[in-house]
Amino acid sequence: MASNTSICGICSLRQITKVCKYWCPGCEEGICDECKEHHKLLKATRSHEPIPISNYKSLPSFITGIQQSCIYHNEQYQQYCVEHALPICFKCINDHRKCNVTTLEKVTNNFKTSEQFLDLESRLDDLLQNFDRIEQNRNSNMTNIDERKTQLVKEIRQKRAEINKHLDNLERQIIEKLGEKECQSKECIQKVLSILKEKETMVTKCQTNFLYIKQYATDLQTFLGIKDIEKEITTNGQHIKGCCMSEEGLFVHRSFFQKSLIAIASNNKLKHKMQLDPSNGFDITLIDETTVAITDGNLGKVRH
Numbered sequence: 618m619a620s621n622t623s624i625c626g627i628c629s630l631r632q633i634t635k636v637c638k639y640w641c642p643g644c645e646e647g648i649c650d651e652c653k654e655h656h657k658l659l660k661a662t663r664s665h666e667p668i669p670i671s672n673y674k675s676l677p678s679f680i681t682g683i684q685q686s687c688i689y690h691n692e693q694y695q696q697y698c699v700e701h702a703l704p705i706c707f708k709c710i711n712d713h714r715k716c717n718v719t720t721l722e723k724v725t726n727n728f729k730t731s732e733q734f735l736d737l738e739s740r741l742d743d744l745l746q747n748f749d750r751i752e753q754n755r756n757s758n759m760t761n762i763d764e765r766k767t768q769l770v771k772e773i774r775q776k777r778a779e780i781n782k783h784l785d786n787l788e789r790q791i792i793e794k795l796g797e798k799e800c801q802s803k804e805c806i807q808k809v810l811s812i813l814k815e816k817e818t819m820v821t822k823c824q825t826n827f828l829y830i831k832q833y834a835t836d837l838q839t840f841l842g843i844k845d846i847e848k849e850i851t852t853n854g855q856h857i858k859g860c861c862m863s864e865e866g867l868f869v870h871r872s873f874f875q876k877s878l879i880a881i882a883s884n885n886k887l888k889h890k891m892q893l894d895p896s897n898g899f900d901i902t903l904i905d906e907t908t909v910a911i912t913d914g915n916l917g918k919v920r921h
């Protein structure tokens with residue numbers, strides 16, 4: 618077993634503590650610079666080859682822990698028993714008389730250039746190369762996965778942008794159409810309202826005149842004047858489109874939504890309803906009490 622690896626073994630025997638700079642594998646102890654000089658000259662240790670202590674410390678512990686002298690006889694191993702695969706000292710030989718024993722030097726000499734040693738060295742190299750290859754291969758797989766993911770994410774985002782753009786276009790088109798319809802509808806309603814307003818003003822004027830006539834006119838004036846008012850409020854389809862009053866007081870109008878011609882009595886009861894097919898009709902006017910003319914681009918007459 619190796620002794621203290623930080624102080625000089627020889628000096629410590631002389632009760633001197635000195636840091637060792639070398640390690641002698643033969644003596645199995647550390648030696649200082651000074652002792653190394655003597656060690657090199659002494660006949661017993663002249664053949665030893667000390668190594669720098671840092672080199673010794675870089676050896677793995679299972680190597681530095683290898684016993685180099687016999688644990689039973691405390692003598693250097695010199696022999697090797699092939700049967701027991703054990704190093705032995707000269708004193709151990711008695712226990713291995715029947716074994717094939719050779720010198721330790723014979724089995725250890727040139728071992729570092731032996732086939733067994735070189736084979737292990739190349740197997741270690743091969744293993745590391747294989748690990749390296751596998752590592753490179755797997756790393757390249759990881760990179761491929763990353764690239765593929767990035768590509769797919771990019772494609773998904775592109776698709777999404779296209780869909781968004783398409784939806785934006787659809788939205789814009791629908792809103793534009795809606796705006797057009799809104800304008801058209803409002804314009805139509807506005808026209809109807811302004812016509813109604815005109816008529817309302819006219820009827821209000823008629824009513825005022827009627828009241829004055831009622832209060833202040835003679836019977837003859839009333840009889841003749843009232844005809845003027847009646848003429849005034851009979852539209853004859855000249856202004857308001859699609860409706861008129863009959864002599865009997867029927868309100869006749871064309872219903873755009875029901876696609877029909879409708880006549881309503883003065884008591885608000887439905888008098889007549891006639892489907893207008895295929896045209897919705899545009900304007901109507903009374904020819905007489907039993908005939909209504911309807912325009913829709915093609916002139917036609919409808920009796921009721």
Ligand SMILES: [Zn+2]
Pocket residue numbers: 625626627628629635648649650651652653
């Ligand atoms: Zn020393």
Ligand SMILES: [Zn+2]
Pocket residue numbers: 641642643644645656662665666
């Ligand atoms: Zn030595």
Ligand SMILES: [Zn+2]
Pocket residue numbers: 687688689690691692705706707708709
């Ligand atoms: Zn022994």
Ligand SMILES: [Zn+2]
Pocket residue numbers: 698699700701712713716717
């Ligand atoms: Zn043996």
